Amino acid sequence: MLATPAGAAATTDNFTPLSAEVLHAPEPVRGGDGREHLAYELVIANDSVFPPHAVTVRKVIVKAAGKVVQTVAGKQLGELMEPFGMATKKTTTIQPGGTAKVLMDVTYPAGAKLPRKLEHELVVFPDSPGSVELSRFPAAPTTVGQHQAMVVAPPLRGPGWVVVNGCCGENTVHRHSLLAINGALHAGERYAIDFIQMTPEGRLTDGPEDILGSYPSYGDEVLSSTAGKVVGVENSLPDGPIEPELAPPHAGDAGGNHVVVAVGGGIYAFYAHLIPGSVKVAVGQRVKVGEPLGLLGNSGNSNAPHLHFQLMDGPSPLGAEGIPYRFSHFVAEGTLADFPQFFGQGAKAQESGAPRGPRRGQLPLNLQVVDFGQ
Helix, strand or coil: CCCCCCCCCCCCCCCEEEEEEEEECCCCCEEEECCCCEEEEEEEEEECCCCCEEEEEEEEEEEECCCCEEEEHHHHHHHHHEEECCCCCCCCCCCCCCCCEEEEEECCCCCCCCEEEEEEEEEEEEECEEEEECCEEEEEECCCCCCCCCEEECCCCCCCEEEECCCCCCCCCCCCCCCECCCCCCCCCCCCCCEEEEECCCCCCCCCCCCCHHHCCCCCEEEEECCEEEEEEEECEEECCCCCCCCCCCHHHHHCEEEEEECCEEEEEEEEEECCCCCCCCCCCCCCCCCCCEEEECEECCCCEEEEEECCCCCCCCCCCCCCEECCEEEEEEEEHHHHHHHHCCCCCEECCCCEEEEEEEEECCCCCCCCCC
């Protein structure tokens, strides 16, 4: 063993029952609530060996410059933490050799100076009897991006668009989609949105729910949110039936008929679930902001007509990292307060009063209802 160099601070090594890391450093985005959001995933592994035992996470404490900026514990931790392979059974206990993810969302007031680094402290229980492991220990330092998220144009027109499975602080289908793709873990859908439009009367459909044409957005034009070059197109997959429960998707077909546009600077835009035969662009073609790409449909991994939209750092929708973006403009119409009844039972939408009004340069958050204008 080498001696500690003169003048260097000595460190003490300790066995810890868990290890943790942030796979992708958070990048800030201003949300529809006017706050700066840092959304990322904390991956925790149970490495206990003396002896191996289950470990329960009680708290995840986030620090910046030594000060606590957020604590995730109790019911909130139970909602945001889930072991890999057990997405339908949330628990904060990790078995020996097991791994879990915690969906983090650290927020700051608009315009606040963001930290350049975040650190974490894990509080766990219980220690194995007679072990020398710590129950509270630091882990998972990560840098924080300092660039503002890209501003893009709306991909749709009109009012009543519900932001389904959106960012940032809830365990949605998109937020927990940290998936093993092509031999690595990726969160391509970290900031993805499923846009579902309600009728003028505030309902999911204006007819039988098993008929695609009953959905007000079916067949709507999908517009390019950016200029760029088309690098991916699928146009031949059928629209699926309206199904509450979807079969496990094939990774390559999950987006159904879609368009991928290379924006530049290593950024790509993805538009998914289009009507078969409706795609109007071809690979290699350059598109302008607002140019029609295709028609909103129900192809791929979709149980009702909607547009799936995301930005990512590679051309593969699942095998890339989702990156934040902001829409140039929208009007906030409220937040949907009864999504299960609205989507699953055909109930009339019940919207909370806030936030409302014009917004510029923000990412609408989960279940916000927005009007993109004409």
